[in-house]
Amino acid sequence: MSAAESAYVSTLGKVDSLHQQVLASFPLCDITEEDLTQNAQFCKLLATLAQHVDQSGLTVPLKTELEKAEQKLQSQRRYWLRSEGVHKALQEMTQDHCIRKHHATVPPDQNMFYETMEKCLLVAQCIRQLDPSSTTNQDQPSVLGLTPQQMMELMPLEKNIQRMKQSLPRELEKHLKTKCLSLLSYYQPEWENESEGLKNSKLSHLSAQMGNEKKRAESLKESSRENSVLLQRQTQLYLSEQIKCIQLLQSLILDHRLRIQTDLDRKKLDYFEGKCELVLQKIKTEMVEIQLDTYKVDTISAHTKMREKLSSDLKASQVEKHSVELKLASFEMLGKDFEALAEEYCRLRQEIEMNTWALKEFTQCKNK
Known part of the structure; x- marks a missing residue:
């Protein structure tokens, strides 16, 4: 950082907080004081950059060129507005004349003045439409085959034109004065009943007052x-x-x-x-x-004993069942050969039980 930049940063810190100065220099940036606090180098960069750009982000040379271009544009705009204003005023004068002509009798010389001016305006407008500018192609076809020279033949007589030109400044001034007085009445309605001289005096200050109002409006807009x-x-x-x-x-x-x-x-x-x-x-x-x-009390006592006896028998049966299931599971592990032996064993046990019963019956019969 150069000495000038360091001095600028130091000056910013003395006048106010550096963060506040940076935020004021770049109002369009979406940054906060917390962002600047967390990024000190970035804050210094913005403080240095503020010497070379304005609040809109334009550099000083570019800002100067932009101001010159805007001044040139404003000059061209004023010239165009002046010409356009005069043209619109002339059109309004012809329209007002047409309205007055249908409601009252108009003197012949005044009627001639407005007819001549209207014809001149129409011819000038047609010539401007037919005459190509320097940015258009010169070989383009003309409208209806007409040329500007042909349109000039439709101009009124030269003496009528000269009379119209002599009376035009006076009539135009009168028309513009009437419009200015209407604007003055709109701007300050309480002045409508004032005298003609006072209106003219206040009318001369109307431009300055409206300029002040415009500046005040711009100031309020900036604020x-x-x-x-x-x-x-x-x-x-x-x-x-x-x-x-x-x-x-x-x-x-x-x-x-x-x-x-x-x-x-x-x-x-x-x-x-x-x-x-x-x-x-x-x-x-x-x-x-x-x-x-x-139930009765004795019945309940008997039921209780029966439940206890049945519960004990159920537990013993479950234990025996579990033991048999374990033995059966161990037997099933021996395969199909043991199954055949088990069936033969069951058959022999049945025969033994049958023979034992027969022997018992035979012994009982013999003893009788």
């Missing part, structure tokens, strides 16, 4: 733009601070919720345990009441 930029930055700052507050509030809520959640869960668990115990006791009570309503 409004600055306030809009300031409001946007303040809104961004407010939203960022609000987001921080919301995050802090969320963290506090979360910590508080986690801290009391254990106590709350324990209380809920105790409540549900007590409620379940109460429901179970109520169910047992209902069962006992149903038994007492259905």
Whole structure:
């Protein structure tokens, strides 16, 4: 960084905060003071760049050329507006004359003046349409085969034109004065009933007053733009601070919720345990009441003993079943050969049981 740039940065810091100066130098950039704080080198770069560009981002030489071009454009625009204004005023004068002609009698010389002016305007407009400019092709076909020279033949008589030219400044001035007075009445309605001299005096100051009003409107527009930029930055700052507050509030809520959640869960668990115990006791009570309503006390005691005996037998049967299933599973592991032996064993056991029964019957019959 050069010495001048360093001095500029130092001056910025003395006048106000460097960040605020950078933000004021680049109002169109969507950056915040926090961004500049986190990027110090970028902030210095913007501060240095502010010496070479304006608030719109244009460099000083380009800004100068742009101002010259705008001045030239304004000059050309004023020239065009002056010519266009005179042309429109002449057209309005012919239109006003046509309206007056249908409502009142117009003097012959005035009628001749407006007819001559209207013909001149029409011929001039047609010639401008037929005469190609320097940017168009000279070989293009003309409209209806007409030429500017042919249109010039339709001009009024030269003496009528000269008379019209002599009266034109006076009539044009009168028409423009009437329009200015109408503008003055619109701008300040309370001046409408003033005298002619006072109106003329105030009319001479109307341009300056409207210029002041225009400057005031531009000043208010610039102030409004600055306030809009300031409001946007303040809104961004407010939203960022609000987001921080919301995050802090969320963290506090979360910590508080986690801290009391254990106590709350324990209380809920105790409540549900007590409620379940109460429901179970109520169910047992209902069962006992149903038994007492259905059976006698001795019957209930006998049923209880029968249930205990059946439960013990059921458990013994389940144990025996499990033991047999284990043995059967071990036998099934031996394959189909053992299955044939098991069937033969079952057949022999049946024969032994049959012979034993027959022998027992035979012995009983013999003893008789």
